[in-house]
Amino acid sequence: STTSKGKGKDSDLRSPICCILGHVDTGKTKLLDKIRQTNVQGGEAGGITQQIGATYFPIEAIEQKTATMSKYEKQTLDVPGLLVIDTPGHESFSNLRSRGSSLCNIAILVIDIMHGLEQQTIESIRLLRDRKAPFIVALNKIDRLYDWKEIPNNNFRDSFEQQSRAVQDEFETRLNNIQIELAEQGLNSELYFKNKNMAKYVSIVPTSAVTGEGVPDLLWLLLELTQKRMSKQLMYLSHVEATVLEVKVVEGFGTTIDVILSNGYLREGDRIVLCGLNGPIVTTIRALLTPQPLRELRLKSEYVHHKEVKAALGVKIAANDLEKAVSGSRLLVVGPDDDEEEMCDDVMEDITGLLDSVDTTGKGVVVQASTLGSLEALLDFLKDMKIPVMSIGLGPVYKRDVMKATTMLEKAPEYAVMLCFDVKVDKEAEQYAEQEGIKIFNADIIYHLFDAFTAYQEKLLEQRRHDFLDFATFPCVLQTLQIINKRGPMIIGVDVMEGTLKIGTPICAVRYDPSTKERHILALGKVASLEINHQSVPEVKKGQTAAGVAVRLDDPSGQQPIWGRHVDESDTLYSMISRRSIDTLKDPAFRDQVSRSDWLLIKKLKPVFGIE
Numbered sequence: 001s002t003t004s005k006g007k008g009k010d011s012d013l014r015s016p017i018c019c020i021l022g023h024v025d026t027g028k029t030k031l032l033d034k035i036r037q038t039n040v041q042g043g044e045a046g047g048i049t050q051q052i053g054a055t056y057f058p059i060e061a062i063e064q065k066t067a068t069m070s071k072y073e074k075q076t077l078d079v080p081g082l083l084v085i086d087t088p089g090h091e092s093f094s095n096l097r098s099r100g101s102s103l104c105n106i107a108i109l110v111i112d113i114m115h116g117l118e119q120q121t122i123e124s125i126r127l128l129r130d131r132k133a134p135f136i137v138a139l140n141k142i143d144r145l146y147d148w149k150e151i152p153n154n155n156f157r158d159s160f161e162q163q164s165r166a167v168q169d170e171f172e173t174r175l176n177n178i179q180i181e182l183a184e185q186g187l188n189s190e191l192y193f194k195n196k197n198m199a200k201y202v203s204i205v206p207t208s209a210v211t212g213e214g215v216p217d218l219l220w221l222l223l224e225l226t227q228k229r230m231s232k233q234l235m236y237l238s239h240v241e242a243t244v245l246e247v248k249v250v251e252g253f254g255t256t257i258d259v260i261l262s263n264g265y266l267r268e269g270d271r272i273v274l275c276g277l278n279g280p281i282v283t284t285i286r287a288l289l290t291p292q293p294l295r296e297l298r299l300k301s302e303y304v305h306h307k308e309v310k311a312a313l314g315v316k317i318a319a320n321d322l323e324k325a326v327s328g329s330r331l332l333v334v335g336p337d338d339d340e341e342e343m344c345d346d347v348m349e350d351i352t353g354l355l356d357s358v359d360t361t362g363k364g365v366v367v368q369a370s371t372l373g374s375l376e377a378l379l380d381f382l383k384d385m386k387i388p389v390m391s392i393g394l395g396p397v398y399k400r401d402v403m404k405a406t407t408m409l410e411k412a413p414e415y416a417v418m419l420c421f422d423v424k425v426d427k428e429a430e431q432y433a434e435q436e437g438i439k440i441f442n443a444d445i446i447y448h449l450f451d452a453f454t455a456y457q458e459k460l461l462e463q464r465r466h467d468f469l470d471f472a473t474f475p476c477v478l479q480t481l482q483i484i485n486k487r488g489p490m491i492i493g494v495d496v497m498e499g500t501l502k503i504g505t506p507i508c509a510v511r512y513d514p515s516t517k518e519r520h521i522l523a524l525g526k527v528a529s530l531e532i533n534h535q536s537v538p539e540v541k542k543g544q545t546a547a548g549v550a551v552r553l554d555d556p557s558g559q560q561p562i563w564g565r566h567v568d569e570s571d572t573l574y575s576m577i578s579r580r581s582i583d584t585l586k587d588p589a590f591r592d593q594v595s596r597s598d599w600l601l602i603k604k605l606k607p608v609f610g611i612e
């Protein structure tokens with residue numbers, strides 16, 4: 001019951017592009033391998049071809065691979081085929097971009113049925129949502145359900161029917177839990193064949209990358225959804241849309257770029273414009289290359305040359321001046337009526353556009369990534385996490401990049417770090433960072449970077465809390481109830497009139513002589529212990545006790561005023577506030593511990609101490 005409209009190779013429709021994302025070890029690579037696997041009986045499986053960075057599935061191959069679905073579903077076959085990107089993960093997905101939108105027409109988010117949602121699953125959902133890319137969920141590793149009976153390469157429904165009641169129950173339970181986890185991420189989901197509203201509900205396809213079960217369902221759904229949901233306009237070959245996935249040196253060709261052509265045609269001799277590290281690159285296509293088919297490997301050249309290629313495909317471009325090309329950059333073709341300069345500005349927008357994410361106060365971390373796509377993904381993430389960015393960069397980290405971070409050492413030491421995503425750090429840069437005290441975090445998983453950064457910040461704050469504890473004086477006002485011990489050590493019974501009295505707080509009396517306008521601050525010492533009814537307490541708040549608090553004051557200076565002569569019961573006692581103590585409480589290390597009423601009290605006490 002499948003119907004091929006037979007548009008095939010000569011049609012002017014183009015193939016949709018598919019990416020695979022998900023947490024590490026969920027089976028992305030294995031699933032790709034399984035999808036690619038040539039059918040043994042069919043030999044070449046209807047011409048599945050290995051391209052540059054992608055595998056192309058002509059519609060005939062998909063028809064063959066989804067044959068087992070015909071019992072349940074009709075297959076629409078309008079497009080000539082499907083292009084599946086070979087490198088799974090964030091990296092390639094986020095590089096397939098065009099001004100914030102995605103050139104990936106459909107994505108597969110792989111979730112391990114035994115593990116449910118994991119950190120990178122959630123990151124992937126965020127990315128897919130940001131780029132508005134339609135996606136389906138492959139609920140992988142169903143063969144690991146206890147006692148699963150496999151039927152290789154079968155459609156899911158037939159396989160599921162064969163399972164025991166216990167297996168079916170386990171499946172339902174795990175599916176339900178994962179649907180709940182998806183709902184927590186704001187996603188409604190449904191098994192694809194029960195899904196009546198593909199626009200609102202994410203479709204779930206149960207799969208096994210080991211047995212191949214569910215793979216026909218996956219392919220069927222990919223084609224179904226792209227054809228139903230891609231607008232007609234997107235399906236037809238029109239203007240050139242292309243992205244640089246990788247920049248590579250290849251023997252005999254020099255620096256080449258691996259490009260995914262999502263739409264239009266590329267021809268040998270075309271003049272192209274792309275984004276470079278040091279400015280726009282304008283050059284001419286010298287060669288368009290795809291890999292030699294497997295059976296032709298005995299031939300001399302590793303590549304097949306093309307005069308012209310047609311979307312969608314992955315192709316290697318050889319040209320001059322590609323050394324500084326940026327992965328993730330768009331690639332434009334200069335037409336006869338095009339303004340080359342305008343196009344140069346246009347491609348550089350890919351970088352300059354990201355400068356919007358840079359904090360205008362000039363405070364923040366330095367961010368460096370390997371590709372435009374990963375830089376954009378990292379910036380999106382940091383924005384969500386409210387981590388300000390001071391400067392951005394692409395490519396390997398050199399000393400001059402670290403120098404940007406050193407300006408933070410004075411301004412905001414907590415941001416004197418570099419967050420680097422999947423880049424090389426030059427030796428000299430590393431040494432320089434070490435010597436200047438700039439922390440460089442380098443990871444190829446965004447959340448690892450984030451975790452390392454937040455842990456580092458917490459460590460810094462803890463260190464600051466420790467270093468400045470002596471200056472973090474919280475405000476309080478005390479009234480003496482009785483003197484218990486005049487000296488060695490001085491112990492006073494007090495009532496806390498305002499604020500909070502803490503252990504370690506320096507206590508003083510203030511005597512002001514209106515005739516000389518002189519203010520004498522008499523330091524009594526630091527609170528060594530606090531007791532209410534002979535019970536030690538760490539702090540006492542205003543109104544906490546009517547019985548009074550016994551305060552023991554330690555005076556390491558040995559210049560404690562003498563009770564009864566310099567100071568007595570009539571003096572109001574205060575925690576010793578100074579400009580420095582106020583500034584210390586404003587520091588991020590303490591800020592969160594200071595309440596609004598503390599600040600009000602500090603304001604009230606400033607005149608007592610003659611602080612402006």
Ligand code: GDP
Binds near residue numbers: 211
């Ligand atoms: P990736 O990190 O997401 O690319 O995961 P891989 O494809 O490398 O798979 C990780 C591990 O899980 C490997 O040991 C695979 O053999 C295994 N694996 C992947 N898919 C399945 C599956 O469907 N069933 C079972 N039992 N194992 C799987």
